[in-house]
Amino acid sequence: MKIDPNSPADLSAQIAKAIRDAIMSGDLLVDERLPSEAELSEQFNVSRPTVREALKRLGAQSLIRTQRGATGGAFVNRLRFEDAYGQQITTSTLLLSMNDVSFGTACEARYALERSCAALASERRTADHLATMRAETHRQSQPSLTDEAFCASDVAFHRALVDAAGNPVISYQLAGAVEAMQPLMNMITFSARSRETIVGFHSQITDALEQRDGAAVDLHLSALADYTNTLAQSVIDARQAAKTNS
Amino acid sequence: MKIDPNSPADLSAQIAKAIRDAIMSGDLLVDERLPSEAELSEQFNVSRPTVREALKRLGAQSLIRTQRGATGGAFVNRLRFEDAYGQQITTSTLLLSMNDVSFGTACEARYALERSCAALASERRTADHLATMRAETHRQSQPSLTDEAFCASDVAFHRALVDAAGNPVISYQLAGAVEAMQPLMNMITFSARSRETIVGFHSQITDALEQRDGAAVDLHLSALADYTNTLAQSVIDARQAAKTNS
DNA sequence: AGACGTTTAATTGTCTGACAAATGAAAATT
DNA sequence: AATTTTCATTTGTCAGACAATTAAACGTCT
Known part of the structure; x- marks a missing residue:
């Protein structure tokens, strides 16, 4: 040296x-x-x-x-997965915010990567994963929840889905993609109607996972991705319109 | 503060x-x-x-x-994707080596995530991406190539495939998964026969990508994943046998 | 001999003060 | 006006010191 x-x-x-x-x-x-x-x-x-x-x-x-x-x-130091998670999330979050990554791009990345877990998760999910996902889904149906708490719960739901794939490398790689979305999601105000729709998707995903139907999980994830994107787009459009009027 | x-x-x-x-x-x-x-x-x-x-x-x-x-x-500092790549690769490589992650686990993660690019890459790949992939595939068919150079070229091929998805967030997230595999791949000695097989898969993948056939890309990627895993397993088995004999 | 304080040495954490090197801005000179 | 010189600011590096922490070595008492 x-x-x-x-x-x-x-x-x-x-x-x-x-x-x-x-x-x-x-x-x-x-x-x-x-x-x-x-x-x-x-x-x-x-x-x-x-x-x-x-x-x-x-x-x-x-x-x-x-x-x-x-x-x-x-x-x-033995680099542990948990330690690496934190760094990964910090870096991913800053990357998105500092490079003006659009909601659409981040969303596309997140769901594309997450869908790759569908098959593995269907094989390996435990009762524990399902319980976590159901608990979070139930929490999300509480109308008293703030938007921020709703997003946090959404992240927890998706993290459980990723963890269900039973591959620590995948969990690590996706930690950034899933968690870094939260600040972007926080910019959306969720109506009661849209929350209901999301909760519905989450239920379908959990059901499909319980039945070990990977294709169905993938399908519902894809639908949720589309819906999330549409929702974000309408928020962006509305904001744009307000800007033009003022 | x-x-x-x-x-x-x-x-x-x-x-x-x-x-x-x-x-x-x-x-x-x-x-x-x-x-x-x-x-x-x-x-x-x-x-x-x-x-x-x-x-x-x-x-x-x-x-x-x-x-x-x-x-x-x-x-x-504006955190750039290129800077983040480096950190991501360092961290991923150390995570794998320090936590005794098996070849199988790392390989599964890599291909699962990479397959999620198949559809997007088929839509968006440019001639440039195809050219890079063909060039690397051709390089891999040179028998004079060392095993290490073969692995490096393999990484370059897969990076081009990931980049073809045209989503910088995906490229960033997968940089670690793809590059961190190289040290593990380097432990394998590639026979002329196995190199030929891999080159064949790479050609098929590139062809499918050229025809914008996402499903076929996914299929060939999956086959390549299986083959790589089998190859690694045979190396591990052989090493185990040698150990028992000695 | 063994259990239990005490001392001691090694090591990181922090501080003070200093000088070197780089660099842009202001001042002086042509 | 253009160019050169000077200068102030800021980071990079060094030397030496002391505080805090910690485990091992040492004594002491039972």
């Missing part, structure tokens, strides 16, 4: 990259302890604050964890 | 979180300049190195960028 003091890049960035590469190449194993900050600053010939900045960078990506005390130090 | 000096968490982590929240809530807009490090250290009542550690954390997530000089400083 070497760094170039004359490179245009920050030293701390170079050091972070060197250590990151060592982790990714398997040179540093999970739970292995890195040299202490003092030792690293000697090895790389930089000061301790610079080493610390590099370690903080790696910590932000959950690649290492640090511990104080006599036997403390920085350790290669 | 306030922090708690008595919290168990690091001050730099708290500060990073405060700024991250401000960005995600829209309190800080894209390209907006943050206060200088000196000002931030006054505001949060911490030293400059601590502020810097916080900023490096945010930099590692591409949430901010920094610039030296008179009008420099830290700016809220």
Whole structure:
């Protein structure tokens, strides 16, 4: 592991990259302890604050964890799916909001990917998944629910559907697509009528899943996607019209 | 934005979180300049190195960028899809390797998600996408290609297929699933026979895509998934047998 | 000998103060 | 007016110090 003091890049960035590469190449194993900050600053010939900045960078990506005390130090962190979920959701949400991704594009991505779970979920869904989905669907039928809570429940429903596919890699990959939709959905005001329709789709999806009918799940998901898109479009149109009038 | 000096968490982590929240809530807009490090250290009542550690954390997530000089400083960064790709691939690769995700699980996730692109890609594929896919398929038929280069070309082929769906959100979400497979694929030694079979599938997929036949794309993808899985299984079995004999 | 405090050494977390390097803006000069 | 010089601002880096934490080593008492 070497760094170039004359490179245009920050030293701390170079050091972070060197250590990151060592982790990714398997040179540093999970739970292995890195040299202490003092030792690293000697090895790389930089000061301790610079080493610390590099370690903080790696910590932000959950690649290492640090511990104080006599036997403390920085350790290669086993990246857990739950940790990765959070980062994935943060990144996805910011990507959508900062790049002016349209509701339609995000919605299309979400449902396209989610439909790919239909077959697997039908095979593997447990009673637990069904119970969660029914509970959320029931919650969604409460008229007292705020729009925000309705959206949150919608996300929980779809997350249960994705988890029912029983593949942690899929759950991880779709966490971003499903959760990042929430801020976009929150811009919609749901009428009692539209809530009812969505709840109906959710019931149909859950029923089909219970009967392990993957094709039906796919069909209803597709219909729900269309309906959601239509709903969003009408909101956008209405907003556009209001703008023109004012 | 306030922090708690008595919290168990690091001050730099708290500060990073405060700024991250401000960005995600829209309190800080894209390209907006943050206060200088000196000002931030006054505001949060911490030293400059601590502020810097916080900023490096945010930099590692591409949430901010920094610039030296008179009008420099830290700016809220527009998170680009290309930047997010890299992080996504890093995280996905580490997730698979650190959690002992089986080839089967990763492969299932990859093809399940990829198949969800079949319909969209059939509608929207351009001549460019087809050309890339044919070029990669042709490269794969060169016997002189190393296994590693063969895998890299395979990834490029599938990335083109995903991109053909014409939805940047899908491309982003699938970047991890597709690229993170490469290290796992690299463990397989491809015989001339198996390469030929894979190239055949790739040709069929490209043909179907050219004819905008989404169902056929889906079918061939599914067949390729099965074949890849069988291939990997035979490698694993052979390795197991060798282990037992030794 | 074994259980239980105490000390100690190692390590990260934080602070202070300083200087170097980059960079754009303002001032001076031609 | 154009060009060069100076300068102020800001990040990047360094050195050294002290506080907080923690586990292991050490003593002490039973």
